[in-house]
Amino acid sequence: MTDSISPANKLGTIYGIGLGPGDPELLTLKGYRILRSVPIIVYPKSPDGRCISRSIVAEYLQSHQLEIPMILPFKPGESSQPGYQKVADELAIHLANGQDVAVLCEGDPFFFGTFMYLYNRLSDRFPAEVIPGVSSIMASADMLGIPLTYRNDVFMAITGTLDAEVIRDRLALADAAVIMKLGRNFVKVYGVLEELGLLDRAKYIERSTMKDQKIIPIREVDPTQVPYFAMIVIPSQWKWREG
Amino acid sequence: MTDSISPANKLGTIYGIGLGPGDPELLTLKGYRILRSVPIIVYPKSPDGRCISRSIVAEYLQSHQLEIPMILPFKPGESSQPGYQKVADELAIHLANGQDVAVLCEGDPFFFGTFMYLYNRLSDRFPAEVIPGVSSIMASADMLGIPLTYRNDVFMAITGTLDAEVIRDRLALADAAVIMKLGRNFVKVYGVLEELGLLDRAKYIERSTMKDQKIIPIREVDPTQVPYFAMIVIPSQWKWREG
Known part of the structure; x- marks a missing residue:
């Protein structure tokens, strides 16, 4: 691969494309444009x-695009970092050759x-651009039909992987919250x-905006x-009146 | 307006369209489709x-679309609720007549x-659908080029309108945070x-993703x-090693 010649000094750009929470139509116009290009x-x-990320935008991908799947260990205690290093090394060759790369997120x-x-x-070595995406945090509240935050609320996103005491102590200080990674x-x-x-306030949703x-x-x-x-959404109690 | 006849029982849908943080291209494909229809x-x-919201998507609007601006008081102590009631009453007539309405957010x-x-x-009376949008919280971190949260982080969104003591006590317990409404x-x-x-950790950004x-x-x-x-972004310190 390294023997192909790129236009002098023209490096490829690495894009991180936020795909949104799962509905393919919740990709942004910008994400779509870059994904296609x-x-x-x-x-x-x-x-x-x-x-999972590929399945969200499968209908937008084109047969002439080169796909590079990253296979990473998901076992507890096993580091994914050597896997990321290997992929980064591979992508560096394409980027140095002037080819743009989109990472699906x-x-x-x-x-x-x-x-x-x-x-x-x-x-640090190549142009990089992050394309923002719709977060499942907001999308989950939207799909539940419950306004999440209001006026001066303190909002928290807490992962279910933390100890019960930590979750409890943080949550007690939140006006509104979501609990992720259930x-x-x-x-x-x-x-x-x-x-x-x-x-009574907490609402539960799985795979928000996806078909299932x-x-x-x-x-x-x-x-x-x-x-x-899955996600638990604890909406604001509307304690700030009027406005 | 009430004398126009709609197809029997066909009510209009009210859509709340999340426009994203300001770049018109960060509207979702779904938001774009509904906005145009x-x-x-x-x-x-x-x-x-x-x-402001209209200016984000001005290029997508069409001359045959009826635009209804909501003029609401912004003075402290003056309630906006009568203004919302008046607009809701007006929209109810259109929705009852079977016309879909998009509210720009x-x-x-x-x-x-x-x-x-x-x-x-x-x-409660009309079909309603919320179209999720990209939040400026995520977009601000993306534009700053700093990963916001990581693994088991507790993330908080805090408004600058709160008392200093409240901001301090919450922020002291956050692994990553944004401070809004500056x-x-x-x-x-x-x-x-x-x-x-x-x-040293806090980063400042104004009008993220907008031209200015x-x-x-x-x-x-x-x-x-x-x-x-404007927004202040306090990114994660990466205290969870490896993964």
Whole structure:
């Protein structure tokens, strides 16, 4: 690959494209334009073969585009960093040859995303641009039909992976919140919500904006069936009157 | 208007369209499709005549679309609610006649938006749909080129309108944060950041993704020139190693 010649000094740009929460139509016009124009598309692939981000925009991809799946370990305790290094090294060759690269990122690339691992390795040497995307945080409240925040609210995004005490102490100070990364952490989070008297306010949604989106009353959720991409939304109580 | 006849029982839908942070190209494909298809467009207009949300998508609007500007008081202590009621009453007539209405919302409609005031008044009687938009929270970090959150971070969105003590106590517990609604609150917020030793981490951005976007080192910001739509971004410190 290194023997192909690029126009002098013309480096490729690495784009991190925020794809949004799952509905392909929630891609931005800018994301769509860049996705259609680049010769190289990069996306994570789980060891069992799933490519969630690719599946969101599959209908927009073109057969002449080179696809580079990143296969990264998902086992606890196993670092993904050598995998990112390997992909970054490969992308550096394409970028040095003047070819633009788009990295597919669910939601927004810099909000709990993995794009940063490539960005941090490549943006010092190559032009890099982040294309913002719709976050599942906002989309989940939108799909539930409940206004999330209001006026002077303090809003928090908390991951269910934290200890129950940490979740409880932060949540107690939030006017509105979302709890992400549920999966097997659902039972722990449910206990915290119960302790704080939040079970009536909290709403549960799975795979927001996707075709198989599910909204389930939180007391009826089967804890053994909660996917990692489920979310609990605790909307504002509208304590600021008028305005 | 009430004498025009609609197809039996066909009600119009009220859409809240999230326009994103300011770059017209950060509108979603879905938002664009709906914006182009509805006969009626509604947006806030300040008493001095500015229509910020309309200006974001001005190039997409069509001359045959009916535009309804909402003129609402912005004076402290004066309630906007009678103004929203008046607009809701007017929109109800169009919706009852089967006409779809799109309400323009900067960012995402349910994240610190005013769309809720129309939604709460109309969604019980008419079909209502919220089209998620890119939030300026994520877009600001993207434009600054700094990954915002990572792994198990607790993220907070805090408004500069709160008391210094409240901002300080919440911020002290955040792994990453944005501070919104700055304007004349900048000096107060700056003091809190100084007290918490956050001035090196905090980044300042005005009008992110807009043509007149400005990024200024936070120590060099002129406090008398800070617009309401400026934001301070405090990115994660990457305390979770590897992954």
